[in-house]
Amino acid sequence: MSEDRPLHQRLALVDVNNFYVSCERAFDPRLEGRPVVVLSNNDGCVVARSEEAKRAGIKTGTPWFQVQGRAAALGLVARSSNYELYGDMSARVMEVIGRFGAWQEVYSIDESFIGLPGDEGVLRSTAGRIREAVWRHVGVPVCVGVAPTKTLAKFANHVAKRNPGLDGVCSLGSVPDGEIRRIQSRVPVTGLWGVGGRTGTRLNALGIDTIADLRDADPLMIRKKFSVVLQRTVLELNGTPCIPEVEERADKAQIMFSRSFSTPVTGRADMDQVMALYAQRGAARMAAEGLRASVLTVTAGVSRFAAAAGATGSGEGPSGGAAPVPGASNPVVSVRLPAPTQDPIVLTRAAVAAMRGRMVPGTRYVRAGVMFSGLEPATGQSTFDAFAGEGEERDMGSLLGNVRARFGEAAIGLGHAGLAEPAGWTMKREFASPRYTTEWKDLPVVSA
Numbered sequence: 001m002s003e004d005r006p007l008h009q010r011l012a013l014v015d016v017n018n019f020y021v022s023c024e025r026a027f028d029p030r031l032e033g034r035p036v037v038v039l040s041n042n043d044g045c046v047v048a049r050s051e052e053a054k055r056a057g058i059k060t061g062t063p064w065f066q067v068q069g070r071a072a073a074l075g076l077v078a079r080s081s082n083y084e085l086y087g088d089m090s091a092r093v094m095e096v097i098g099r100f101g102a103w104q105e106v107y108s109i110d111e112s113f114i115g116l117p118g119d120e121g122v123l124r125s126t127a128g129r130i131r132e133a134v135w136r137h138v139g140v141p142v143c144v145g146v147a148p149t150k151t152l153a154k155f156a157n158h159v160a161k162r163n164p165g166l167d168g169v170c171s172l173g174s175v176p177d178g179e180i181r182r183i184q185s186r187v188p189v190t191g192l193w194g195v196g197g198r199t200g201t202r203l204n205a206l207g208i209d210t211i212a213d214l215r216d217a218d219p220l221m222i223r224k225k226f227s228v229v230l231q232r233t234v235l236e237l238n239g240t241p242c243i244p245e246v247e248e249r250a251d252k253a254q255i256m257f258s259r260s261f262s263t264p265v266t267g268r269a270d271m272d273q274v275m276a277l278y279a280q281r282g283a284a285r286m287a288a289e290g291l292r293a294s295v296l297t298v299t300a301g302v303s304r305f306a307a308a309a310g311a312t313g314s315g316e317g318p319s320g321g322a323a324p325v326p327g328a329s330n331p332v333v334s335v336r337l338p339a340p341t342q343d344p345i346v347l348t349r350a351a352v353a354a355m356r357g358r359m360v361p362g363t364r365y366v367r368a369g370v371m372f373s374g375l376e377p378a379t380g381q382s383t384f385d386a387f388a389g390e391g392e393e394r395d396m397g398s399l400l401g402n403v404r405a406r407f408g409e410a411a412i413g414l415g416h417a418g419l420a421e422p423a424g425w426t427m428k429r430e431f432a433s434p435r436y437t438t439e440w441k442d443l444p445v446v447s448a
């Protein structure tokens with residue numbers, strides 16, 4: 001766990017329901033109640049579905065031409081993907097969610113973990129208020145799962161989604177353990193965050209079929225036979241938080257780099273450095289996978305707990321409950337790129353510029369990230385883009401890549417990203433326990 005997160009608090013996973021479709025519906029109420037699908041670039045295949053479309057048996061990845069013939073009979077509406085809209089809606093959703101959390105980890109374009117202090121009653125009402133606020137201010141529906149660990153918060157979110165009677169909120173602290181166990185014994189182990197099909201098959205061979213089975217498995221055996229990652233999942237299922245912030249992740253919808261800093265970033269120059277580094281790592285990742293992005297999103301976050309313990313003594317303490325903090329504390333900014341690109345120069349400029357416009361100098365940012373979405377295959381030459389200046393080499397990305405491959409990651413970079421000496425904020429202490437006895441801000445917090 002990163003060190004600014006006090007123990008003994010809950011966290012919530014807030015996830016937008018059918019995100020792309022919900023964005024479309026926010027601006028076109030006629031789509032409400034109808035089966036709706038969103039198509040990939042060039043209207044190739046189905047990438048997102050409304051509940052009604054799921055019930056009609058339309059699968060993600062189905063080529064549109066195979067569905068088109070049945071569309072009229074089904075009353076099915078198709079929309080081309082509008083990644084600029086989704087990126088901007090995502091930024092708005094994240095800003096609203098961030099107001100309620102002690103910390104925020106933007107996990108994907110439509111999911112965010114946040115830290116929630118308070119007792120069970122406060123947690124439930126805060127979760128409900130998050131849902132209302134996102135609906136009122138942005139116009140998309142979210143579900144909120146509240147639990148002591150990330151894995152359980154994901155599970156709680158899943159329960160909230162599947163049970164309309166819960167009004168989109170499930171806080172595991174309000175559910176008797178027997179009931180939780182009963183639900184877990186009906187959900188296949190592959191329904192769990194981070195457990196893929198292949199791992200599922202191997203678990204099944206050991207008689208571990210459901211989430212409840214995995215919860216009861218011996219963590220050491222799981223570590224020996226599988227991995228420390230799956231062992232963490234077992235521990236998390238039993239209520240011990242141990243999944244750290246994931247620094248890099250990628251799926252079909254987005255590529256994301258984010259991290260917590262051991263030393264808060266306060267100045268523009270340092271934040272520029274962080275943005276430049278992630279933009280270039282994203283560019284390298286996309287080059288390696290043959291992808292380019294149409295939308296770039298930058299995020300940064302403060303810890304309200306760290307702020308409360310700061311030298312000024314101002315700011316809200318953990319006992320302040322879930323009162324919103326100004327949105328500027330957790331800026332999330334989304335930028336449509338002039339054209340889909342994997343160009344490190346364009347991406348670096350866009351990331352640095354987007355964050356500069358929103359960060360407040362002097363604020364102690366404890367985490368930041370860059371996300372690339374609207375991904376598509378990079379076919380042919382990248383088109384002209386407005387961010388690139390005159391005379392810049394178009395194949396800068398491969399040049400940087402070659403130098404890195406020969407001389408190491410820090411050997412070269414744009415702006416401040418090429419650093420032989422690691423910057424202060426890169427000194428990460430991911431598995432360090434809090435300095436309970438020597439650091440005021442690490443004192444355990446007890447809420448009564």
Ligand SMILES: [Mg+2]
Nearest residue numbers: 015016018110
């Ligand atoms: Mg979602």
